[in-house]
Amino acid sequence: MSRALITSGPMGSGLNLPAVDMSTSIASFETPMPVFTASGCAAAGKELDQFFDITQIGGIVTKSVMLNARSGRATPRMAETPSGMLNSIGLQGPGIDAFIENDLAWLRQRGARTVVSIAGGSVEEYGKLAAKLRNVEGISAIEVNISCPNVEDRGQVFACDPNSASQVIQAVKRNSDTRVPIIAKLSPDVTNIVTIAQSVERAGADAVAVINTTLGMVINLDTMRPALAGITGGLSGPAIRPMAVRCVWQIHQALPDLPILGMGGIRNGDDALQFIFAGASAVSVGTVTFNDPSAPMRVQNELEVALAMRGFTTLREAIGYAHRGPDLDEVAEEQE
Amino acid sequence: MSRALITSGPMGSGLNLPAVDMSTSIASFETPMPVFTASGCAAAGKELDQFFDITQIGGIVTKSVMLNARSGRATPRMAETPSGMLNSIGLQGPGIDAFIENDLAWLRQRGARTVVSIAGGSVEEYGKLAAKLRNVEGISAIEVNISCPNVEDRGQVFACDPNSASQVIQAVKRNSDTRVPIIAKLSPDVTNIVTIAQSVERAGADAVAVINTTLGMVINLDTMRPALAGITGGLSGPAIRPMAVRCVWQIHQALPDLPILGMGGIRNGDDALQFIFAGASAVSVGTVTFNDPSAPMRVQNELEVALAMRGFTTLREAIGYAHRGPDLDEVAEEQE
Amino acid sequence: MAPLQLTGQVLDVRRAGMYTVLSLTAPGLAERTKPGHFLNIGIGGDESGLLLRRSFAIYQAQSRGVYGGSVDIVVGVHGKGTQWLVERRRHDNLSIVGPLGKPFTLPKDPANCILVGGGYGTAPLFMLADQLRERGCRVDVIAGAATEEKLFGTLEIKRAASTLTVTTEDGSMGVQGRVTDVLDDIITKTSADVIYACGPMGMLAAVANVAAARGVYAQCSVEESMACGIGVCMTCVLPVIGDDGITRMVRSCVEGPVFRGDRVRWSEVGTVPTDALGAPTEGH
Amino acid sequence: MAPLQLTGQVLDVRRAGMYTVLSLTAPGLAERTKPGHFLNIGIGGDESGLLLRRSFAIYQAQSRGVYGGSVDIVVGVHGKGTQWLVERRRHDNLSIVGPLGKPFTLPKDPANCILVGGGYGTAPLFMLADQLRERGCRVDVIAGAATEEKLFGTLEIKRAASTLTVTTEDGSMGVQGRVTDVLDDIITKTSADVIYACGPMGMLAAVANVAAARGVYAQCSVEESMACGIGVCMTCVLPVIGDDGITRMVRSCVEGPVFRGDRVRWSEVGTVPTDALGAPTEGH
Numbered sequence A, B: 001m002s003r004a005l006i007t008s009g010p011m012g013s014g015l016n017l018p019a020v021d022m023s024t025s026i027a028s029f030e031t032p033m034p035v036f037t038a039s040g041c042a043a044a045g046k047e048l049d050q051f052f053d054i055t056q057i058g059g060i061v062t063k064s065v066m067l068n069a070r071s072g073r074a075t076p077r078m079a080e081t082p083s084g085m086l087n088s089i090g091l092q093g094p095g096i097d098a099f100i101e102n103d104l105a106w107l108r109q110r111g112a113r114t115v116v117s118i119a120g121g122s123v124e125e126y127g128k129l130a131a132k133l134r135n136v137e138g139i140s141a142i143e144v145n146i147s148c149p150n151v152e153d154r155g156q157v158f159a160c161d162p163n164s165a166s167q168v169i170q171a172v173k174r175n176s177d178t179r180v181p182i183i184a185k186l187s188p189d190v191t192n193i194v195t196i197a198q199s200v201e202r203a204g205a206d207a208v209a210v211i212n213t214t215l216g217m218v219i220n221l222d223t224m225r226p227a228l229a230g231i232t233g234g235l236s237g238p239a240i241r242p243m244a245v246r247c248v249w250q251i252h253q254a255l256p257d258l259p260i261l262g263m264g265g266i267r268n269g270d271d272a273l274q275f276i277f278a279g280a281s282a283v284s285v286g287t288v289t290f291n292d293p294s295a296p297m298r299v300q301n302e303l304e305v306a307l308a309m310r311g312f313t314t315l316r317e318a319i320g321y322a323h324r325g326p327d328l329d330e331v332a333e334e335q336e
Numbered sequence C, D: 001m002a003p004l005q006l007t008g009q010v011l012d013v014r015r016a017g018m019y020t021v022l023s024l025t026a027p028g029l030a031e032r033t034k035p036g037h038f039l040n041i042g043i044g045g046d047e048s049g050l051l052l053r054r055s056f057a058i059y060q061a062q063s064r065g066v067y068g069g070s071v072d073i074v075v076g077v078h079g080k081g082t083q084w085l086v087e088r089r090r091h092d093n094l095s096i097v098g099p100l101g102k103p104f105t106l107p108k109d110p111a112n113c114i115l116v117g118g119g120y121g122t123a124p125l126f127m128l129a130d131q132l133r134e135r136g137c138r139v140d141v142i143a144g145a146a147t148e149e150k151l152f153g154t155l156e157i158k159r160a161a162s163t164l165t166v167t168t169e170d171g172s173m174g175v176q177g178r179v180t181d182v183l184d185d186i187i188t189k190t191s192a193d194v195i196y197a198c199g200p201m202g203m204l205a206a207v208a209n210v211a212a213a214r215g216v217y218a219q220c221s222v223e224e225s226m227a228c229g230i231g232v233c234m235t236c237v238l239p240v241i242g243d244d245g246i247t248r249m250v251r252s253c254v255e256g257p258v259f260r261g262d263r264v265r266w267s268e269v270g271t272v273p274t275d276a277l278g279a280p281t282e283g284h
């Protein structure tokens, strides 16, 4: 790689920096831009389109949709926590048919790249969902949410067991268009996330999305009971970023050819760059969107400046850069 | 429980509140006060004694000590993260003999209740450590750190495998004074923490300490490599509090008779009360001590006020209170 | 019109009883504001551990003036975020998103309106009262709270109202009791056509019940915990009956906060009614 | 004497080139301060996402005066915490812990002393220079930085020094080069007995080397990342040779930040030397 290191300082404000080729790919899905929304943090894109042009970012990852309409859980569904939040939405949504008819149609017409996230209560449901999407136009990739800790049936966290995880991926693969890459979304709540990544890769996943929320809980000190109606909820936001970067690093280390969509607490371009350096090919911005509705666009712009300041001319060169061997000058130093 | 609910407000400032009996126990260890330091966040008490009287809190949990002196890891050993930090100390310490001779002797002479934390690289080492402590005076309990993700040998995270975890506890039990309770300190980095709690209980643990740090990582954007010399580190502080409360809740739910020493991001009395309501019998204050060197004392005082304001006259009544069945008025409401 | 995201400057901070009124520059926002809109404010800057914005009803909106547009909000200290907010000083910057939500619907023809505010819930009723009177409506106001100090703006709102009735639960001001203790009478006296209400959930439920019993059309502005305020997170839902008669868990930030009183299933707020669309079925 | 934990008020904020000098009330702290002590400041209040305190050398300490004791620190903006700090205004409160660390050791008898400061590393040298002169020592100062703007206090420190030599790497002020380019000469000219140094690790290593080569006793104040600053966390260690000749990983916050130049294993800072006490053995 040839790079002229532009150090930060007075000119580090983004002025006069060369443009960076931000294109990247998640398996066969080629995208000109690397920053996506995160499932469940952008609905189906329409609301965010009021704050920035959603066709200018990598794309919209839609809220995980199930086969049938779902009311979700009772409220309270959220609690704020230090540098993060808990949620327990319970996958509220219109069901796949209404989703295709309304949300997906709108996204297609709007010209936004779309990653459809699906969630099921059984291997069969995942298969059916994939089949429903089979001949639908305008889907860049399918993200398979096998890790949501919020589903009503607590036994069913597919992402926590290598076998169930791979069964789901197989069912989705079998039933979906081979040209549409399948991204398995993993949970950090496992003893060894690499094992899960390996098993979904073997089952046919073309990429992984890392990480979903981690299970947490808050006690409401007025009611002296759990703050969420769902008792536990998913922890997200900057609080979990170090955990997410670690998961991306571990998976990229073990499976350097498996594309990773990285996420977890990304707040700015520097945060996004950590994920890229750790091995992510693209990133999603989730919870921070609640703080800043234009966050995905802003993060993408900041990421470009951050790359340019470090002399990168393409995003692709930066993917996994933190895993490189010792730099030449470091080697020289050691030999002294 | 008879309690007169004193609501917060002008008099919620701690004025005119009745004193609360703060005594509690961790298995056979009876303590008049429920707030402890956390291992690795208080050295062996001497430095904090400059900021508050360490005999006034529950006690000091000392930095995990190994059989031999250990240099720990190279620096950088820490990175700040949103509402938390990563550390990768690598269990630097003087070794058990020097620890007993100097640190423990000082603590005994100072009159502080002391929980000795031990860590080993093998089951055998744990056994030897327990044996070394066998006839030493002034030990209120032994905390067995089976969950530190920072040990040099990465394969050896005992806490992540029910078998290794119980082997360690058995070795410690076999070699230690039966009057000194054994607290197994668990890692949250497992698929199911209840399984681990069950296995250490079966192996003879008298209590569990929940939670140790969770594995995280930060990339330094100047060097474009991991920020810590140890690559990954343990994430601690308020960021992980919801995860910690969830672990305490799950274990207390499954094993209501197993005493829990709760910790993870406790910053104030309200935070401590969350742990107590979730099922902890006592709590440790760790990382926040770096922000506020008198935090353990302050948290204990605030916890007493928080209990009194809610009408509790003893801490013991509050342990696990969030698990109670519906209140009478709620039942009435539902029947309407 | 789409909400704006902007940085506003604190123009003025003044105490009003228990509350703090903040005036903020907000170019473009005032022009878009209708009575019942709210805005979202970021707490504590980029390194704050408090990630979520806090929501406040827009109390006043001045689209002209030296500052090229400003808005006022009324803040009651509840927890850490509102505490931080009332500590702001003149010239501090605040991150603002708004106007948000569906505002109150105004009657096309002159009508007799009762405005009911609980606590700081009177805040959005000022602009509403003004606009109703501009349309030739009669406006009667009821302001209620637990105690006198928790009332907001009772002196000022008098000007825009034909009558003002104050209720406090402890009798420290006005009639001792709740707003619903006087509502029935005032409906009769004023031959009310519409009731507008803003305040705690319990009050809204009670008002909606009285309105229903009397056959008066009611609009209630609810307050649910919101993570995003812009419709993307699904945390702020409550069970609402649609035009088709089907109950859905509906986002109060974009489909509310103002709802028709007879459409919200008040007694089931906080639950998912078993007949709601997509409600968990037995054995699931 | 034990460090204090207290809330100080910002008395004054003034720019000094690239740096910001903060004066803080700190009753009791000034009296305890010796040259080389540092203090720790909390960033952003109870809800801040920045949990760790930031460390600053004590630049001035006034034990008397209208405010019953105050201290000054010199802040260079490095990241988020220092940025927040320089945005403070008069009357803001700050949480302070100090004085911390082992200060410089002063010679018992009058001696010829060279004080070397890199960048804001001159800050703790002001008090040191004053106290050395009170003891009849000769004080010569070398202040170095990459460029003129990164120097601190060169005008003021002249007063306390027999000579001041400035070096900048870009030649924008004084001699072009590094402090060690002039040190050797000044040792000769002043027949120096002791060198005191504070600045970046690389500079300290170079100064310690020159001092060792010339047989001059050196004390260096190091700057390591610190989580606690009070000796309880073990994050701030570096390899230091003890009186017994054994190298240990030593806490720079309580056993430093001032170390004897010949005791720190400068080239191995950031590593654990294989002969350090308890260093990992082969195959472990």
Ligand SMILES: Cc1cc2nc3c(=O)[nH]c(=O)nc-3n(C[C@H](O)[C@H](O)[C@H](O)COP(=O)(O)OP(=O)(O)OC[C@H]3O[C@@H](n4cnc5c(N)ncnc54)[C@H](O)[C@@H]3O)c2cc1C
Residues within 6 Å of the ligand: A079, A080, C038, C052, C053, C054, C055, C056, C057, C058, C073, C074, C075, C076, C077, C078, C079, C080, C081, C082, C083, C120, C123, C222, C223, C224, C225, C226, C227, C257
């Ligand atoms: C549409 C709408 C309009 C509002 N208008 C006003 C107003 O005009 N004046 C006023 O003083 N308050 C108003 N509130 C309530 C105000 O938003 C809360 O008091 C505030 O969010 C509490 O934040 P906190 O940090 O002080 O409390 P905390 O309890 O520390 O907040 C923790 C979290 O819970 C949320 N939360 C807590 N209480 C409420 C609540 N009552 N409503 C919504 N979210 C809550 C917070 O937003 C935050 O995310 C309004 C709320 C909504 C939804």
Ligand SMILES: Cc1cc2nc3c(=O)[nH]c(=O)nc-3n(C[C@H](O)[C@H](O)[C@H](O)COP(=O)(O)OP(=O)(O)OC[C@H]3O[C@@H](n4cnc5c(N)ncnc54)[C@H](O)[C@@H]3O)c2cc1C
Residues within 6 Å of the ligand: B079, B080, D038, D052, D053, D054, D055, D056, D057, D058, D073, D074, D075, D076, D077, D078, D079, D080, D081, D082, D083, D120, D123, D222, D223, D224, D225, D226, D227, D257
């Ligand atoms: C004993 C001592 C004395 C110091 N004296 C001064 C002084 O007089 N004036 C001055 O401007 N600075 C001084 N520093 C450095 C100052 O502490 C750092 O610049 C500051 O901590 C950086 O914080 P930040 O939030 O701006 O940077 P960030 O990079 O955002 O900080 C992230 C974390 O790394 C730590 N960190 C980063 N850089 C340093 C560093 N150089 N040294 C220690 N910790 C660091 C921070 O404390 C924080 O925990 C001193 C440091 C030490 C240890």
Ligand SMILES: Cc1cc2nc3c(=O)[nH]c(=O)nc-3n(C[C@H](O)[C@H](O)[C@H](O)COP(=O)(O)O)c2cc1C
Residues within 6 Å of the ligand: A038, A039, A040, A041, A063, A064, A087, A089, A091, A117, A145, A148, A185, A211, A212, A213, A234, A235, A236, A237, A238, A240, A263, A264, A265, A266, A284, A285, A286, A287, A288, C233
């Ligand atoms: C309110 C909320 C709802 C979410 N819903 C989903 C979901 O439906 N499907 C999914 O795969 N992830 C869901 N997530 C997880 C996010 O997509 C993301 O993986 C996680 O929050 C970490 O990223 P963040 O910290 O940037 O939010 C949700 C997160 C939040 C906060």
Ligand SMILES: Cc1cc2nc3c(=O)[nH]c(=O)nc-3n(C[C@H](O)[C@H](O)[C@H](O)COP(=O)(O)O)c2cc1C
Residues within 6 Å of the ligand: B038, B039, B040, B041, B063, B064, B087, B089, B091, B117, B145, B148, B185, B211, B212, B213, B234, B235, B236, B237, B238, B240, B263, B264, B265, B266, B284, B285, B286, B287, B288, D233, D234
């Ligand atoms: C710097 C540091 C060192 C630690 N060292 C140890 C240790 O030696 N043994 C141990 O069991 N836990 C250790 N811990 C974990 C804490 O005891 C505690 O379990 C964890 O940090 C969560 O609590 P907290 O968020 O209050 O810090 C350490 C934590 C930190 C931050």
Ligand code: FES
Residues within 6 Å of the ligand: C225, C226, C227, C228, C229, C230, C231, C232, C233, C234, C235, C236, C237, C251, C252, C253, C254
């Ligand atoms: S608050 Fe997010 S959808 Fe309403």
Ligand code: FES
Residues within 6 Å of the ligand: D225, D226, D227, D228, D229, D230, D231, D232, D233, D234, D235, D236, D237, D251, D252, D253, D254
């Ligand atoms: S900074 Fe914690 S021991 Fe030195």
